[in-house]
Amino acid sequence: MPIEDVETLVVGGGISGLACAAHLKKNGRTVRLVERDDHLGGVIRSLSDSGYQIETGPNSLLVRAGEPLLEALSLMGLDKKVQQAGTTGKKRYILKNGRPLALPMSLSEGLTSPFLSLAGKLRLLKEPFIPQRDPAQSHDETVADFVRRRLGDEFLEALIDPFVKGVFASDPRILSMADTFPRLVALEERYGSLVKGGLALATEKKGPSPPLTREILSFEGGMGALPLALAADLGSDAGSNAEVIGCSRSEQGFRTALLFEEETYYIRSKHLVFAVSAPQAAELLLPLAPESASLLAGIPYAPVAVVYLGYPRERIAHPLDGFGLLVPSRERRKILGVLFSSSLFPGRAPEGHVLLTVFAGGMSQPKIATSFDEELLPLVTGEVESMLKASGRPSYVRIQRWGGAIPQATPGHGQKIGTILAALPTGLHLAGSYLAGVSVSQSFTSGIRAAEKILATPPD
Helix, strand or coil: CCEEEEEEEEECCCHHHHHHHHHHHHCCCCEEEECCCCCCCCCCCEEEECCEEEECCCCCEEECCCCHHHHHHHHCCHHHHEEECHHHHHCCEEEECCEEEECCCCHHHHHHCCCCCHHHHHHHHCHHHCCCCCCCCCCCCEHHHHHHHHHCHHHHHHHHHHHHHHHHCCCCCCCEHHHHCHHHHHHHHHHCCHHHHHHHHHHHCCCCCCCCECCEEEECCCCCHHHHHHHHHHHHHEECCEEEEEEEECCCCEEEEEEECCEEEEEEEEEEEECCCHHHHHHHHCCCCHHHHHHHHCCCEEEEEEEEEEEEHHHECCCCCCCEEECCHHHCCCCCEEECHHHHCCCCCCCCEEEEEEEEECCCCHHHHCCCHHHHHHHHHHHHHHHHCECCCCCEEEEEEEEEEEECCCCCHHHHHHHHHHCCCCCEEECCHHHHCCCHHHHHHHHHHHHHHHHCCCCC
16 A cells, blocks of 8 residues: 655646646645546647647637746747747637628728627717726626626627637626626726726837737647646656545645555645546545535536538638637527637648637537537538538548536636635645636646645745
8 A cells, every 4th residue: 555745746637737736846845746537738638630630628828928827838948839820810700690700800990890780889989988887786797797788789799709609618698707807897997998998008008018928829739738848847746547536634634545557545745736627626625625515516617519620621612811710699500619720820730621620519509519429510510511611521520529628607606716715624725727717828827826825835
């Protein structure tokens, strides 16, 4: 019965767990990371198949100035392997009346754009004069309520709804505005208006943005390069195929039982980090913090089916000259959106072919995500044929399903997370996309924050 003593045990080898463990090791702390699957990186994984490069999870990332991931890319040498989508990544299409229309890229384009009617554009001009919500009101607005109040119904249905579907596989009527778009809420609170706030920030901004910020990024070899670099930094301190089968308190802090190659191992640690999904964390937490476990188990996740389609280039009439296509709910279609994967970065498809990544399901149509391949594939290809004028059967098909793809920050989410964290025993920490944002950079930051809490305590 092997027993090992470390200062910190990190459970979960996704981006949050890797970031946490690597940060602790870089600062001289003893740490072990264990992952139950046969690979590190969680959903972030790049695979080569039939000449196509497949991203099983996020296809790209966006880093803001001041986020920990920006410095980490440089420290790991990944800044030299960055691929930028450039202007192609900035152009986006949204389906309107069955046709893909490019979003306006400037104010002048917006004034003449057919996305909004004259009434919708006039409603936007009223935004600076809309009273802000009384801060004394305790209720947590949904995204739909906030956007409808400040920008109008048409803006919500035409632009915000497809964006929410594409990023969160969700519905603006069920997401918390404060937890999903906190920067916009802060603009209203500070300036009383989104327009006034945006103009003020543009005026305040001085100097150029740091390199790599505000750009859609990936890496040579794909997004999988990021977790691979973190895993390389950890070396033998990170391992896969190790499943946690029990956790308990001990005099040192925690005693965790692991099953590896049909043998039980034990790790005693002062600190324990659960860097897994909310449902997984709920199971692990049950004997240690039942109140937190119960709340975590109630966080919903959107199911998503991802269908990768390869076509000879000449069989798609659309120019595919952008990031992708989003689909508003009012179009009543069966997919959430399409990424033009081979248009964004080089090497994603064989010569003369293109790769499309199609998303279906989500909170609005969850049954589609779990449908059989025989039902899902013709549904998806039919939509692609209709929207992008693809002809003939695809020359390449791959399907990936995620039963719990994206956590949903419903109203009250922030307060729930606060309650969960406050009820944790000393030395127990959480990291993951359900805490403070679903993007790659936000998930990375979640791991760093957990590590910083540990670094704030004296080492063993």
